[in-house]
Amino acid sequence: MTIATQCGHELTARLLDQKSECALDACFDKILEHLTQGNHAYALLFCKQFTPQQIPNTVFTYLEETLTEADIESQVKRLEKLKPSVEVHYYHRKGIFPAKFENNILGFLVIELIEDELISPLESLIAHLLNVFVKQLSTLHYACIDPLSQLLNRQTFEEKVLSVVARDNHAAMRQGYAERRWYLAMLDIDNFKGVNDTFGHVIGDEVILLVAQLLKSSFRAEDYVFRYGGEEFAVLFPSQCPTTAFNGLERIRMLIEAARFPQVGSITVSGGFVALVNIGQTSEAVHQADQALYYSKQHGRNKMTFFDDLNIAPLEPIHSDIELF
Numbered sequence: 573m574t575i576a577t578q579c580g581h582e583l584t585a586r587l588l589d590q591k592s593e594c595a596l597d598a599c600f601d602k603i604l605e606h607l608t609q610g611n612h613a614y615a616l617l618f619c620k621q622f623t624p625q626q627i628p629n630t631v632f633t634y635l636e637e638t639l640t641e642a643d644i645e646s647q648v649k650r651l652e653k654l655k656p657s658v659e660v661h662y663y664h665r666k667g668i669f670p671a672k673f674e675n676n677i678l679g680f681l682v683i684e685l686i687e688d689e690l691i692s693p694l695e696s697l698i699a700h701l702l703n704v705f706v707k708q709l710s711t712l713h714y715a716c717i718d719p720l721s722q723l724l725n726r727q728t729f730e731e732k733v734l735s736v737v738a739r740d741n742h743a744a745m746r747q748g749y750a751e752r753r754w755y756l757a758m759l760d761i762d763n764f765k766g767v768n769d770t771f772g773h774v775i776g777d778e779v780i781l782l783v784a785q786l787l788k789s790s791f792r793a794e795d796y797v798f799r800y801g802g803e804e805f806a807v808l809f810p811s812q813c814p815t816t817a818f819n820g821l822e823r824i825r826m827l828i829e830a831a832r833f834p835q836v837g838s839i840t841v842s843g844g845f846v847a848l849v850n851i852g853q854t855s856e857a858v859h860q861a862d863q864a865l866y867y868s869k870q871h872g873r874n875k876m877t878f879f880d881d882l883n884i885a886p887l888e889p890i891h892s893d894i895e896l897f
């Protein structure tokens with residue numbers, strides 16, 4: 573029964589030390605592995621409200637059965653009905669630990685049990701570490717979020733582009749298939765100055781928020797949507813080819829065109845996009861997508877343009893330590 577005294581502070585310090593979601597997940601994974609001595613299967617599942625589309629669902633080790641989103645939601649509801657003080661709840665040979673943040677249950681950690689129950693010092697240590705993990709995850713999460721639109725902020729942009737593109741494109745190349753590439757789209761609300769001038773900045777802000785919500789609900793869970801600047805958004809998404817990417821963006825352009833905004837009525841967006849292939853730096857990709865966006869603006873707005881269709885010679889490669897591939 574020495575686990576809690578031996579590990580409590582040390583493990584907490586290790587968790588708090590982690591500065592990115594991935595590093596934090598990996599650390600929590602290792603700590604759980606260590607505490608359960610690899611004898612238990614475990615999964616950490618968050619309900620959708622907490623798991624913004626940009627944060628991948630944190631599932632470390634899949635339990636034998638697959639839990640659907642509905643299962644997760646019903647389990648969260650079930651936990652919410654229990655006393656707030658409940659630390660662990662046993663159900664079908666599983667220990668279910670509620671993951672709480674600011675008194676709301678956001679998800680849960682499931683540990684499949686070998687024994688009937690976990691020994692109580694281990695139980696309270698896991699509950700404590702889960703608490704630290706969720707708090708740290710929330711802090712990291714909110715540092716990446718733009719407060720007005722609730723999208724990922726500009727500060728997160730470069731880091732995400734580099735990590736996602738390098739990881740997936742390398743994997744695709746290694747496996748010998750090249751059909752799945754990442755694309756970067758820059759989208760900008762048309763004539764937005766007119767919205768502000770006519771209806772005021774508060775209504776302007778509301779339009780930004782509603783467009784952000786439409787974008788977030790239209791892209792897939794694996795895509796990344798950023799508020800890049802005032803009324804400009806950046807989207808990072810994988811697609812099989814430029815035509816599929818174009819069709820996806822067109823669908824969203826039409827959705828925004830058809831939406832009704834309180835007081836303002838309708839608005840449109842223009843966009844430009846680029847395939848993230850053979851691009852040395854993030855700034856180069858942004859520049860190319862911006863050129864395509866500029867073309868859309870110059871050619872009537874409410875339009876999507878693929879950079880390659882502009883037939884602009886690529887820039888000379890800029891030598892830098894930061895490389896996408």
Ligand SMILES: Nc1nc2c(ncn2[C@@H]2O[C@H](COP(=O)(O)OP(=O)(O)OP(=O)(O)O)[C@@H](O)[C@H]2O)c(=O)[nH]1
Nearest residue numbers: 760761762763764765766768773776777802803869
């Ligand atoms: N309400 C609000 N307005 C913003 C925000 N950020 C930037 N703006 C405004 O967005 C407007 C952007 O105007 P412009 O860059 O001239 O572009 P535009 O009127 O959208 O015209 P085009 O892009 O050419 O279609 C400016 O009036 C900015 O003040 C914000 O966070 N909230």
